[in-house]
Amino acid sequence: MEASKAEQRLCTRLGLEPAAAERLVAAMRAGSSSRSAVVLSPKAPADYEPPFACADMSAAPWLPPRVYVPEAGERPAQYADYEAGLYYVLDVSSCWESAALAHVPPPASSLDLCAAPGGKTMLMAARYVPQAHTANEVNAARRGILRQNIEKCGLPNTEVSGLRPDQWAAEGKQFDLMLVDAPCSGQSLLCKGIKNPGCLGAQMVNGNAKRQKGIMLAAVQCVTAGGHILYSTCTYDPDENEKVISYILRRVPGWVAVEVPLLAAFRSGLADFPCYRLLPEHGFGAGGFCCLLKKTENIEQTTK
Numbered sequence: 001m002e003a004s005k006a007e008q009r010l011c012t013r014l015g016l017e018p019a020a021a022e023r024l025v026a027a028m029r030a031g032s033s034s035r036s037a038v039v040l041s042p043k044a045p046a047d048y049e050p051p052f053a054c055a056d057m058s059a060a061p062w063l064p065p066r067v068y069v070p071e072a073g074e075r076p077a078q079y080a081d082y083e084a085g086l087y088y089v090l091d092v093s094s095c096w097e098s099a100a101l102a103h104v105p106p107p108a109s110s111l112d113l114c115a116a117p118g119g120k121t122m123l124m125a126a127r128y129v130p131q132a133h134t135a136n137e138v139n140a141a142r143r144g145i146l147r148q149n150i151e152k153c154g155l156p157n158t159e160v161s162g163l164r165p166d167q168w169a170a171e172g173k174q175f176d177l178m179l180v181d182a183p184c185s186g187q188s189l190l191c192k193g194i195k196n197p198g199c200l201g202a203q204m205v206n207g208n209a210k211r212q213k214g215i216m217l218a219a220v221q222c223v224t225a226g227g228h229i230l231y232s233t234c235t236y237d238p239d240e241n242e243k244v245i246s247y248i249l250r251r252v253p254g255w256v257a258v259e260v261p262l263l264a265a266f267r268s269g270l271a272d273f274p275c276y277r278l279l280p281e282h283g284f285g286a287g288g289f290c291c292l293l294k295k296t297e298n299i300e301q302t303t304k
Protein backbone atom coordinates (compact mmCIF):
# COMPACT_ATOMS: atom_id res chain seq x y z
CA MET A 1 0.00 0.00 0.00
CA GLU A 2 1.54 3.28 -1.16
CA ALA A 3 0.77 6.12 1.27
CA SER A 4 -0.14 9.51 -0.23
CA LYS A 5 2.09 12.51 0.52
CA ALA A 6 -0.45 13.81 3.05
CA GLU A 7 -0.71 10.44 4.79
CA GLN A 8 3.09 10.14 4.87
CA ARG A 9 3.38 13.65 6.26
CA LEU A 10 1.08 12.82 9.17
CA CYS A 11 2.85 9.53 9.95
CA THR A 12 6.24 11.26 9.89
CA ARG A 13 5.00 14.02 12.19
CA LEU A 14 3.73 11.35 14.58
CA GLY A 15 7.10 9.60 14.47
CA LEU A 16 5.44 6.28 13.60
CA GLU A 17 7.51 3.21 12.75
CA PRO A 18 6.79 1.89 9.21
CA ALA A 19 4.46 -0.88 10.46
CA ALA A 20 2.48 1.51 12.69
CA ALA A 21 2.32 4.05 9.85
CA GLU A 22 0.91 1.38 7.59
CA ARG A 23 -1.74 0.48 10.19
CA LEU A 24 -2.80 4.11 10.56
CA VAL A 25 -3.02 4.65 6.80
CA ALA A 26 -5.00 1.42 6.43
CA ALA A 27 -7.42 2.53 9.18
CA MET A 28 -7.88 5.97 7.57
CA ARG A 29 -8.69 4.31 4.26
CA ALA A 30 -10.91 1.56 5.65
CA GLY A 31 -13.03 3.97 7.68
CA SER A 32 -14.28 1.20 9.94
CA SER A 33 -12.76 2.09 13.33
CA SER A 34 -15.93 3.54 14.84
CA ARG A 35 -16.90 1.91 18.10
CA SER A 36 -20.00 3.03 19.95
CA ALA A 37 -20.37 3.40 23.67
CA VAL A 38 -23.24 4.60 25.83
CA VAL A 39 -23.04 6.70 28.95
CA LEU A 40 -25.93 6.44 31.38
CA SER A 41 -27.74 9.65 32.21
CA PRO A 42 -28.91 10.71 35.70
CA LYS A 43 -32.32 9.31 34.69
CA ALA A 44 -30.94 5.75 34.78
CA PRO A 45 -31.07 4.28 38.30
CA ALA A 46 -27.89 2.91 39.93
CA ASP A 47 -28.93 -0.71 39.17
CA TYR A 48 -29.87 0.01 35.52
CA GLU A 49 -28.81 -2.61 32.95
CA PRO A 50 -28.78 -1.60 29.26
CA PRO A 51 -31.25 -3.53 27.09
CA PHE A 52 -28.53 -4.73 24.66
CA ALA A 53 -25.55 -7.08 24.89
CA CYS A 54 -22.38 -5.37 26.11
CA ALA A 55 -18.74 -6.17 25.39
CA ASP A 56 -16.30 -7.19 28.11
CA MET A 57 -14.22 -4.04 28.64
CA SER A 58 -11.89 -5.32 31.36
CA ALA A 59 -8.99 -4.42 29.03
CA ALA A 60 -10.01 -0.76 29.37
CA PRO A 61 -9.66 0.10 33.09
CA TRP A 62 -9.79 3.77 32.10
CA LEU A 63 -13.43 3.46 30.98
CA PRO A 64 -15.41 6.13 32.89
CA PRO A 65 -18.15 5.06 35.30
CA ARG A 66 -21.63 4.32 33.94
CA VAL A 67 -20.24 3.68 30.44
CA TYR A 68 -21.10 0.51 28.49
CA VAL A 69 -19.81 -0.67 25.12
CA PRO A 70 -22.44 -2.49 23.07
CA GLU A 71 -21.41 -5.70 21.30
CA ALA A 72 -20.72 -5.28 17.58
CA GLY A 73 -23.99 -5.25 15.65
CA GLU A 74 -26.04 -3.81 18.53
CA ARG A 75 -27.81 -0.51 17.80
CA PRO A 76 -28.29 1.26 21.13
CA ALA A 77 -30.11 4.23 19.57
CA GLN A 78 -32.94 1.94 18.46
CA TYR A 79 -34.24 1.26 21.97
CA ALA A 80 -37.02 3.12 23.79
CA ASP A 81 -34.61 3.76 26.69
CA TYR A 82 -32.49 5.88 24.35
CA GLU A 83 -35.50 7.94 23.30
CA ALA A 84 -36.40 8.29 26.98
CA GLY A 85 -32.93 9.75 27.68
CA LEU A 86 -31.67 6.96 29.94
CA TYR A 87 -28.40 6.94 28.02
CA TYR A 88 -26.45 8.93 25.44
CA VAL A 89 -24.56 7.35 22.54
CA LEU A 90 -21.00 8.40 21.64
CA ASP A 91 -17.69 6.96 20.41
CA VAL A 92 -15.47 4.96 22.78
CA SER A 93 -12.69 7.44 21.93
CA SER A 94 -14.72 10.21 23.56
CA CYS A 95 -14.90 8.13 26.74
CA TRP A 96 -11.13 7.60 26.57
CA GLU A 97 -10.63 11.37 26.23
CA SER A 98 -12.53 11.99 29.44
CA ALA A 99 -10.76 9.25 31.48
CA ALA A 100 -8.41 11.82 33.03
CA LEU A 101 -11.32 13.21 35.04
CA ALA A 102 -10.66 10.29 37.40
CA HIS A 103 -7.86 12.52 38.75
CA VAL A 104 -10.02 15.59 39.22
CA PRO A 105 -11.96 16.07 42.48
CA PRO A 106 -15.69 16.83 42.10
CA PRO A 107 -15.79 20.48 41.00
CA ALA A 108 -18.06 23.02 42.67
CA SER A 109 -18.31 24.76 39.31
CA SER A 110 -17.54 23.59 35.79
CA LEU A 111 -17.66 24.90 32.23
CA ASP A 112 -17.68 22.81 29.06
CA LEU A 113 -16.40 25.48 26.68
CA CYS A 114 -16.99 23.62 23.38
CA ALA A 115 -19.89 21.45 24.42
CA ALA A 116 -22.18 20.48 21.51
CA PRO A 117 -23.63 17.98 21.03
CA GLY A 118 -22.91 17.22 24.69
CA GLY A 119 -20.81 14.05 24.95
CA LYS A 120 -18.15 15.38 27.33
CA THR A 121 -20.76 17.04 29.53
CA MET A 122 -22.64 13.71 29.75
CA LEU A 123 -19.43 11.87 30.66
CA MET A 124 -18.61 14.42 33.34
CA ALA A 125 -22.14 14.18 34.76
CA ALA A 126 -21.81 10.37 34.93
CA ARG A 127 -18.73 10.76 37.11
CA TYR A 128 -20.00 13.40 39.50
CA VAL A 129 -23.39 15.06 39.81
CA PRO A 130 -22.88 18.58 38.43
CA GLN A 131 -23.07 21.24 41.15
CA ALA A 132 -23.12 24.28 38.86
CA HIS A 133 -22.29 23.27 35.30
CA THR A 134 -22.39 25.40 32.15
CA ALA A 135 -22.47 23.71 28.75
CA ASN A 136 -21.31 26.36 26.28
CA GLU A 137 -21.51 26.26 22.51
CA VAL A 138 -20.80 29.13 20.13
CA ASN A 139 -22.66 27.68 17.15
CA ALA A 140 -26.38 28.44 17.54
CA ALA A 141 -27.66 25.40 15.63
CA ARG A 142 -25.39 23.06 17.56
CA ARG A 143 -26.37 24.82 20.80
CA GLY A 144 -30.00 23.87 20.11
CA ILE A 145 -29.04 20.19 19.82
CA LEU A 146 -26.94 20.48 22.97
CA ARG A 147 -29.89 21.92 24.90
CA GLN A 148 -32.19 19.13 23.65
CA ASN A 149 -29.70 16.45 24.70
CA ILE A 150 -29.24 17.95 28.16
CA GLU A 151 -33.00 18.19 28.68
CA LYS A 152 -33.62 14.70 27.30
CA CYS A 153 -31.01 13.19 29.64
CA GLY A 154 -32.21 15.22 32.65
CA LEU A 155 -28.87 16.75 33.67
CA PRO A 156 -29.31 18.67 36.92
CA ASN A 157 -27.76 22.05 37.74
CA THR A 158 -26.72 22.55 34.11
CA GLU A 159 -27.27 25.68 32.08
CA VAL A 160 -26.59 26.23 28.39
CA SER A 161 -24.79 29.30 27.08
CA GLY A 162 -23.28 30.57 23.84
CA LEU A 163 -20.36 32.87 24.66
CA ARG A 164 -17.09 32.92 22.73
CA PRO A 165 -14.02 31.92 24.78
CA ASP A 166 -12.73 35.54 24.79
CA GLN A 167 -16.12 36.66 26.13
CA TRP A 168 -15.82 34.15 28.97
CA ALA A 169 -12.35 35.51 29.73
CA ALA A 170 -13.72 39.07 29.78
CA GLU A 171 -16.56 37.99 32.14
CA GLY A 172 -13.99 37.28 34.85
CA LYS A 173 -15.89 34.25 36.15
CA GLN A 174 -13.76 31.28 37.26
CA PHE A 175 -14.50 27.56 37.34
CA ASP A 176 -12.90 24.59 39.14
CA LEU A 177 -13.05 22.50 35.99
CA MET A 178 -13.02 23.52 32.35
CA LEU A 179 -13.51 21.06 29.50
CA VAL A 180 -11.94 22.19 26.22
CA ASP A 181 -12.87 19.60 23.61
CA ALA A 182 -11.47 21.82 20.92
CA PRO A 183 -12.66 22.25 17.35
CA CYS A 184 -10.02 20.52 15.24
CA SER A 185 -9.18 19.17 11.80
CA GLY A 186 -10.96 15.92 12.74
CA GLN A 187 -8.49 13.53 11.15
CA SER A 188 -10.02 10.63 13.10
CA LEU A 189 -13.25 11.10 11.14
CA LEU A 190 -11.48 9.38 8.22
CA CYS A 191 -11.19 6.26 10.38
CA LYS A 192 -14.96 6.38 10.92
CA GLY A 193 -15.58 6.45 7.17
CA ILE A 194 -16.54 10.15 7.17
CA LYS A 195 -15.10 12.19 4.32
CA ASN A 196 -13.01 15.12 5.55
CA PRO A 197 -11.21 16.69 2.58
CA GLY A 198 -8.04 18.62 3.42
CA CYS A 199 -7.87 17.40 7.03
CA LEU A 200 -4.34 16.04 6.58
CA GLY A 201 -3.07 19.24 4.93
CA ALA A 202 -0.94 21.93 6.55
CA GLN A 203 -3.50 24.64 5.82
CA MET A 204 -6.30 23.03 7.81
CA VAL A 205 -4.01 21.87 10.60
CA ASN A 206 -2.37 25.31 10.99
CA GLY A 207 -5.71 27.11 10.98
CA ASN A 208 -7.04 24.85 13.71
CA ALA A 209 -3.85 25.08 15.78
CA LYS A 210 -4.13 28.87 15.75
CA ARG A 211 -7.76 28.72 16.84
CA GLN A 212 -6.99 26.16 19.56
CA LYS A 213 -4.23 28.35 21.01
CA GLY A 214 -6.65 31.28 21.10
CA ILE A 215 -9.31 29.18 22.84
CA MET A 216 -6.80 27.92 25.41
CA LEU A 217 -5.40 31.40 26.10
CA ALA A 218 -8.93 32.45 27.01
CA ALA A 219 -9.69 29.22 28.91
CA VAL A 220 -6.72 29.55 31.30
CA GLN A 221 -8.13 32.87 32.49
CA CYS A 222 -11.34 31.20 33.65
CA VAL A 223 -9.99 28.61 36.09
CA THR A 224 -9.65 28.87 39.88
CA ALA A 225 -6.28 28.22 41.60
CA GLY A 226 -5.97 24.45 41.99
CA GLY A 227 -8.51 23.95 39.19
CA HIS A 228 -8.15 21.89 36.00
CA ILE A 229 -8.55 22.06 32.24
CA LEU A 230 -9.09 18.86 30.30
CA TYR A 231 -7.97 19.54 26.71
CA SER A 232 -8.97 17.05 24.04
CA THR A 233 -9.28 16.73 20.27
CA CYS A 234 -10.35 14.04 17.82
CA THR A 235 -7.36 14.63 15.57
CA TYR A 236 -3.85 13.15 15.45
CA ASP A 237 -1.55 15.98 14.31
CA PRO A 238 0.93 17.15 17.01
CA ASP A 239 0.44 20.80 15.97
CA GLU A 240 -3.15 20.64 17.25
CA ASN A 241 -2.22 18.64 20.32
CA GLU A 242 1.21 18.55 21.97
CA LYS A 243 2.21 21.88 20.43
CA VAL A 244 -0.91 23.68 21.63
CA ILE A 245 -0.23 22.50 25.17
CA SER A 246 3.49 23.32 25.07
CA TYR A 247 2.61 26.79 23.77
CA ILE A 248 0.30 27.32 26.76
CA LEU A 249 2.80 25.92 29.29
CA ARG A 250 5.54 28.18 27.93
CA ARG A 251 3.38 31.25 27.70
CA VAL A 252 1.18 31.12 30.79
CA PRO A 253 2.80 30.83 34.22
CA GLY A 254 1.26 28.64 36.89
CA TRP A 255 0.10 25.68 34.81
CA VAL A 256 1.36 22.08 34.78
CA ALA A 257 0.33 19.02 32.79
CA VAL A 258 -0.84 16.27 35.12
CA GLU A 259 0.15 12.61 34.89
CA VAL A 260 -2.81 10.27 34.23
CA PRO A 261 -1.64 6.81 35.37
CA LEU A 262 -4.78 5.19 33.92
CA LEU A 263 -3.63 6.27 30.46
CA ALA A 264 0.07 5.43 30.87
CA ALA A 265 -0.06 2.98 27.95
CA PHE A 266 -1.09 5.82 25.63
CA ARG A 267 1.52 8.38 26.71
CA SER A 268 2.75 10.53 23.84
CA GLY A 269 6.46 10.35 23.13
CA LEU A 270 6.29 13.69 21.36
CA ALA A 271 6.25 15.86 24.48
CA ASP A 272 8.28 16.19 27.66
CA PHE A 273 5.07 16.59 29.69
CA PRO A 274 2.31 14.02 30.22
CA CYS A 275 -0.25 13.87 27.42
CA TYR A 276 -1.90 10.98 25.65
CA ARG A 277 -2.82 9.81 22.14
CA LEU A 278 -5.24 7.07 21.15
CA LEU A 279 -4.84 5.57 17.68
CA PRO A 280 -7.26 3.28 15.83
CA GLU A 281 -4.82 0.38 16.24
CA HIS A 282 -5.54 0.42 20.00
CA GLY A 283 -9.03 -0.89 19.23
CA PHE A 284 -11.00 1.71 21.20
CA GLY A 285 -12.54 3.70 18.38
CA ALA A 286 -11.14 6.19 15.90
CA GLY A 287 -8.73 7.85 18.32
CA GLY A 288 -7.94 11.23 19.80
CA PHE A 289 -5.69 13.19 22.12
CA CYS A 290 -6.01 14.44 25.69
CA CYS A 291 -4.02 16.36 28.26
CA LEU A 292 -5.04 17.28 31.82
CA LEU A 293 -3.73 20.64 32.98
CA LYS A 294 -3.72 21.98 36.52
CA LYS A 295 -3.47 25.55 37.69
CA THR A 296 -1.07 25.41 40.60
CA GLU A 297 -2.14 26.95 43.90
CA ASN A 298 1.02 28.99 44.13
CA ILE A 299 2.34 30.43 40.89
CA GLU A 300 5.71 31.37 42.46
CA GLN A 301 6.47 27.69 43.13
CA THR A 302 5.83 26.56 39.55
CA THR A 303 8.83 25.21 37.73
CA LYS A 304 8.87 24.51 34.04
Ligand SMILES: C[S@@+](CC[C@H](N)C(=O)[O-])C[C@H]1O[C@@H](n2cnc3c(N)ncnc32)[C@H](O)[C@@H]1O
Binds near residue numbers: 094114139211215
Ligand atom coordinates in the same frame (compact mmCIF):
# COMPACT_ATOMS: atom_id res chain seq x y z
C1 LIG B 1 -15.20 18.68 19.03
S1 LIG B 1 -16.65 19.62 19.01
C2 LIG B 1 -17.23 19.39 20.66
C3 LIG B 1 -17.82 18.05 20.93
C4 LIG B 1 -18.45 17.95 22.32
N1 LIG B 1 -17.50 18.36 23.35
C5 LIG B 1 -18.95 16.56 22.63
O1 LIG B 1 -18.24 15.80 23.31
O2 LIG B 1 -20.06 16.25 22.21
C6 LIG B 1 -16.03 21.26 19.08
C7 LIG B 1 -17.07 22.32 19.24
O3 LIG B 1 -16.41 23.59 19.30
C8 LIG B 1 -17.22 24.56 18.67
N2 LIG B 1 -16.37 25.70 18.23
C9 LIG B 1 -16.00 26.05 16.97
N3 LIG B 1 -15.24 27.15 16.98
C10 LIG B 1 -15.09 27.51 18.26
C11 LIG B 1 -14.41 28.58 18.91
N4 LIG B 1 -13.69 29.47 18.23
N5 LIG B 1 -14.49 28.65 20.25
C12 LIG B 1 -15.19 27.74 20.96
N6 LIG B 1 -15.86 26.70 20.40
C13 LIG B 1 -15.81 26.59 19.06
C14 LIG B 1 -17.86 23.82 17.53
O4 LIG B 1 -19.05 24.46 17.14
C15 LIG B 1 -18.08 22.43 18.10
O5 LIG B 1 -19.37 22.27 18.59
